Amino acid sequence: MKNIKFKPTIVLLSAIAIGFLTLSWGIIGHERINNAAVMALPKPLQIFFYNHIDFITTESTVPDVRKYAVNDKAEGPRHYFDMENYGSTDSFPKTLEEAKQKYDAKFLDKNGILPWYIQDMMVKLTKAFKEKRKTEILFLASDLGHYIADAHMPLHTSDNHDGQNTNQKGIHSLWESRLPELFAKNYKFNTTSAVYIEDVEKATWDIMFDTHSLVEPLLAIDKSLRTTTPENEIYVIDAEGKIAKNKYNGMVYSDEYAKKLHVALNGMVENQMKKAIVATSSFWYTAWVNAGKPDLSNLDSEELTKYNKKGLKRDLKLWEKGKLFGLESEKEF
Template identity: 55%
Template structure:
């Protein structure tokens, strides 16, 4: 009963925080971030999975808290961790940018990094922290840092988090950010495949996070171009749901696109959103696994009681069986674009 009450309180707190926060820069919204972390937990090898599944509720809840730290607590240091506006870093190839965080922090001043984003370097910083937490067997730190790391890897897989045109505001497509990352996954994500490969050791984490950023950045132009073309071919009256004479808005003041237009855009993206979300989950598992290996593969099961592990065995087996079909267990997430029942 005590654990149940704690879970309820955490859920209420997370919902309250999200209700107070704007949608911009939420990268995959509540729905996506929480499923990224849950899928990553289930992909881990058994030696890690038992521990992380014992705390899967925390991993899912904490998946969205970094965004809440930005808007609710107004943590100024939090904002640049979620994006990198690559255009601000010059017109040269991405390969010329500093790979490691030490090099980046020496080259750019803090004000520039805060304005233009620190995402790929902050991911590397967190990987170091997670490795240290695992070496030291600090249970709370392991869970906290791993869950946050999953969030920022999710951000790195959201193409619009790598571009200064993050909401289509430079191309007459304002609102595309929440449309792409929240409304579409909420509408169509139930059909996504969340079965991942076994995690792999990342030999060069700096190169890997930059590979992710480069791939996402290339996809940004694609998703914007597709939406621009589709909008031009669609009668204006068929773009947005209306509430009287004005477009219907969600709690974050984002406009609802019509079901028909949403379906057309989702189809035109040719499974891009599913690929990016699944890629984020795979990389979260890979980075967590890498931290564990580099920490010497500590026995994480010792951090929990036998009772805790036994209590979760049945549910874990059921979730793994469901995952064989590519599905995650049905759990509730705060909807940014709730649909009429």
């Protein structure tokens, strides 16, 4: 994985984010989804993105930095959509502007705007491609990958986002951060290649509905395991015999329980990551096609592209086997 062009302060910002990623795929999930999405792109778009794969990989966590470290109040609702609170699915507003006309700001802030924000990001990314604005393309594409990944996390589509309504508190970070941290080394990240999306709006909602369909089985599997597993085997127990808490006062689940849940979920986390990879690469590709397939080769020096040519060939071979090169994400647990 080579990138001799970008050495931004974003790397430092991402390090700051480690302690704040309690409501997202976390470092490991987001970085692997964006990284593999680059490998799933068709040429020539892939060549341009690969020149900046380090940036695209690292920047995948920056929306969470804005939310937690920078405390950007506008950022939070972009990461989720509490589908149950929006009523009948056929009455969902089609665009963010329509949503703002139907619901007040407080309601939208509480229940989220994720699918509409993905659509807005697509408009902005298409414009950046059309105008060949290199920095904007890279920032917008990386951020878009983050939100598409969030749209593939079941609990990002539900009001019961952390199992708080069903006495399963802590399930959110366990599913999306702890399980990838423990088991992603065994996941296969090779997928089908990106495809052109004829209807971005429909594709966005298809993702949301598909992801939401996993909320009930996810919670049911965890609930069943909890009822058959002694409490002292579910959580880490401290020296005083109490459930250990992390620095955010969250309960710390044992490695043993995490393993049991991972097996019972039967590949759900890996499958959702792979869906997110294909969706991310397809949304990027679609924005580029809709922009008129602009030639991006002159946005980078010939030396940079030539330097990365061998690396791209090598990494594609690894990706075809399900592996990703050079990723050592910082752990959160």
